[in-house]
Amino acid sequence: MYQAPRGTQDILPAERPYWRYVTEQMHTVAALFGYQQIDTPIFEETALYVRGVGEGTDIVDKEMYSFQDKGGAEITLRPEFTAGIMRAYIEHGMHVWPQPVKLYSIGPIFRYERPQAGRFRQHHQFNVEAVGEIDPAVDVEVMSLAWTLLSRLGYRGLSFQLNSTGCPKCRPAYRAALVGYFQAYEANLNEVDRRRLEINPLRLLDSKEEAAQPLLDRAPHSADYLCDECADHFASLRGHLKALEMPYSVNFRLVRGLDYYTKTVFEVWASRIGAQAAVCGGGRYDGLIEELGGPPTPGIGFGMGIERVILSLKEQGVEPPTLPAPVVQVSPLGETARVPAIELVRDLRAAGIGAVLAFGNRSLKAQLKSADKANLAFTLILGEQELASGVTVVRDMRTSQQTPVSLLEVVSWLQNARAACCKSGSTV
Numbered sequence: 001m002y003q004a005p006r007g008t009q010d011i012l013p014a015e016r017p018y019w020r021y022v023t024e025q026m027h028t029v030a031a032l033f034g035y036q037q038i039d040t041p042i043f044e045e046t047a048l049y050v051r052g053v054g055e056g057t058d059i060v061d062k063e064m065y066s067f068q069d070k071g072g073a074e075i076t077l078r079p080e081f082t083a084g085i086m087r088a089y090i091e092h093g094m095h096v097w098p099q100p101v102k103l104y105s106i107g108p109i110f111r112y113e114r115p116q117a118g119r120f121r122q123h124h125q126f127n128v129e130a131v132g133e134i135d136p137a138v139d140v141e142v143m144s145l146a147w148t149l150l151s152r153l154g155y156r157g158l159s160f161q162l163n164s165t166g167c168p169k170c171r172p173a174y175r176a177a178l179v180g181y182f183q184a185y186e187a188n189l190n191e192v193d194r195r196r197l198e199i200n201p202l203r204l205l206d207s208k209e210e211a212a213q214p215l216l217d218r219a220p221h222s223a224d225y226l227c228d229e230c231a232d233h234f235a236s237l238r239g240h241l242k243a244l245e246m247p248y249s250v251n252f253r254l255v256r257g258l259d260y261y262t263k264t265v266f267e268v269w270a271s272r273i274g275a276q277a278a279v280c281g282g283g284r285y286d287g288l289i290e291e292l293g294g295p296p297t298p299g300i301g302f303g304m305g306i307e308r309v310i311l312s313l314k315e316q317g318v319e320p321p322t323l324p325a326p327v328v329q330v331s332p333l334g335e336t337a338r339v340p341a342i343e344l345v346r347d348l349r350a351a352g353i354g355a356v357l358a359f360g361n362r363s364l365k366a367q368l369k370s371a372d373k374a375n376l377a378f379t380l381i382l383g384e385q386e387l388a389s390g391v392t393v394v395r396d397m398r399t400s401q402q403t404p405v406s407l408l409e410v411v412s413w414l415q416n417a418r419a420a421c422c423k424s425g426s427t428v
């Protein structure tokens with residue numbers, strides 16, 4: 001029997017209220033901050049990610065879904081959003097737009113990694129980018145957008161983990177300090193971390209190997225090697241966060257997983273969601289557009305995994321609003337009533353009343369049982385006798401009370417019944 005591929009999932013109807021709730025809040029908060037939605041292709045040239053994300057990263061070396069298409073082009077399913085959006089920024093001349101260009105995306109990304117709770121090989125992400133401005137206030141705005149969204153979703157105990165990884169001017173000195181430090185302990189590193197030491201020493205700070213943890217705790221801090229520009233930027237950012245009373249902790253081991261980050265890197269942590277406290281993360285990528293062939297252009301953004309958000313909302317007991325659903329079933333009795341019933345369903349839906357038609361030739365008892373299982377509020381019974389009288393019998397599924405109502409007035413009758421229920425606090 002066929003099953004969904006490992007690391008993927010079917011999002012069943014029972015889960016859709018969470019998805020609708022979360023994504024609607026994402027659209028609402030993004031608009032509140034003045035961000036516009038952009039959709040880029042689900043696959044790009046492999047070289048875009050190799051150059052943008054960087055060789056030596058886990059994403060490029062281990063996790064990308066890459067293949068050669070029928071035309072011989074090397075293609076990769078999107079493992080992250082930022083490189084593709086920066087490609088679009090360059091391709092469509094967005095540098096002449098008012099800066100910063102503020103964009104967001106919602107969609108799937110693909111990474112071949114070990115599936116675990118809230119993490120899948122195909123998962124969905126909310127991605128935010130602000131491109132074209134170096135002001136630390138933009139950093140704060142992007143971080144505030146994440147904070148506002150999570151607060152509206154019901155998260156409590158939010159705080160930031162914060163670091164600065166420097167820039168091309170000051171990072172070489174820090175890189176040399178890291179190499180010098182870890183070379184003295186190279187025998188204590190596993191094969192993966194020794195390769196990181198050779199290719200990208202900053203990635204060592206993100207190592208999860210147990211044996212490396214004492215070494216990482218004593219490793220040099222990037223903040224001690226910042227140039228004046230990076231140090232001033234980091235100080236201004238912390239000052240803005242303090243003014244907004246947004247708690248943060250400087251985490252000297254925070255480097256994120258992509259090579260394009262410069263200066264600010266951050267994560268948003270929430271309390272009471274288990275051991276994995278990070279809900280989203282991002283940072284600055286001031287050299288990425290230039291690396292991809294565009295003019296020097298600063299930028300900052302973050303990504304937020306939707307599956308992870310939904311899982312933690314469930315852990316916190318947050319219930320999403322229910323989705324709109326049909327409230328009426330039209331039950332035709334006999335073939336004579338079939339076409340009038342179809343027309344009645346059409347008229348109800350046109351009036352904004354969710355309605356379903358009882359299909360087949362089942363008995364009225366079976367039709368009522370089906371309406372009860374579907375948790376519908378009313379069943380409209382329509383047979384030859386009702387048609388001759390110009391009425392339909394409205395059955396209240398909660399009380400079993402039946403009321404003859406004119407076919408010409410049944411729409412307004414149901415609208416009034418729904419309004420009365422809403423006023424009393426009942427749901428119809």
